[in-house]
Amino acid sequence: MHPPSVTHLRYAAHAVPDFRASVDFYKRTWGLRLVESDTGLAFLAAEGSDEPYVLRLRANDEKHLDMIGLGVADAATVDRLASEFIAADVRIDREPGALDTPGGGYGFRFFDPDGKLVELSADVRPGPSRALEPGEAIPQGLSHFVLNSPDVPATKAFYEERLGFELSDWLGDFMCFLRIGPLHHVLAISAAPHSSLNHVAFDMRGLEEYLRGTGKLIRAGVRPVWGPGRHGPGNNTFSYFVDPNGFVSEYTSELQVIDESRWVPEVWDTGAEKSDLWGTAGPFEEFLPYALNEPDKLIWTPSPV
Numbered sequence: 001m002h003p004p005s006v007t008h009l010r011y012a013a014h015a016v017p018d019f020r021a022s023v024d025f026y027k028r029t030w031g032l033r034l035v036e037s038d039t040g041l042a043f044l045a046a047e048g049s050d051e052p053y054v055l056r057l058r059a060n061d062e063k064h065l066d067m068i069g070l071g072v073a074d075a076a077t078v079d080r081l082a083s084e085f086i087a088a089d090v091r092i093d094r095e096p097g098a099l100d101t102p103g104g105g106y107g108f109r110f111f112d113p114d115g116k117l118v119e120l121s122a123d124v125r126p127g128p129s130r131a132l133e134p135g136e137a138i139p140q141g142l143s144h145f146v147l148n149s150p151d152v153p154a155t156k157a158f159y160e161e162r163l164g165f166e167l168s169d170w171l172g173d174f175m176c177f178l179r180i181g182p183l184h185h186v187l188a189i190s191a192a193p194h195s196s197l198n199h200v201a202f203d204m205r206g207l208e209e210y211l212r213g214t215g216k217l218i219r220a221g222v223r224p225v226w227g228p229g230r231h232g233p234g235n236n237t238f239s240y241f242v243d244p245n246g247f248v249s250e251y252t253s254e255l256q257v258i259d260e261s262r263w264v265p266e267v268w269d270t271g272a273e274k275s276d277l278w279g280t281a282g283p284f285e286e287f288l289p290y291a292l293n294e295p296d297k298l299i300w301t302p303s304p305v
């Protein structure tokens, strides 16, 4: 078994009709730091992460998951993967080259089997970061992405075979959790009638900060659509919120660190007792439409930036 090619999550990129509302929400309410902003384009960083940005927002008439960014070890890996993808007829959007986004670096872009645009990059200059203080209810960094897919087995196989992700667990037969190291998952693929973003999860410092963060949103008038709660698979806490453009973002903490040498994936049953261990999260049925999201009309569409 070869080691995973992906080292970490870099960023999620939303294209949004109400650009100002999302910038304000993620800066003032969610707790990210605006690092660079141009007309209709904003980059936001998490205080506890040295990624130059973890969220990119772009003004666009149509709501769309613009891109996800994944880190790889070095430029040679970027070139190797680009060659492998071209040989395997993966649709490439941009050939390997220098990136002109914050932190620079070297990368290329391709479409995954569901038409989602992915950027793989290396040699990105770290941004400023610091250890969060006890009680600070702002994100430390990204935790995981969940992607909605009309063909979970095919998309799972792509991330496993092309990028070295490994299966940690299944939830029923509709959602699989994938890892690139001892963290239980950084990516999950969830069954849906269409391709779209399910949610982006932000890691909080700990249980206390996660709960304070949840309360901070409630006080700001943004109630969780599911949560607070703790999941069975991954054992992480969760509070899911809907942002002003209808994307779901999550505060989470304490994602399980596994012993990869002994880990055997299991299939979790989908009952509320397992998906909501505390019994505090509220009805999953009310969350489901938000998580399925609208069909993303711009799949297979390159991003202009």
Ligand SMILES: [Fe+2]
Pocket (backbone or CB within 6 Å): 144, 146, 199, 201, 238, 250, 252
């Ligand atoms: Fe999540």
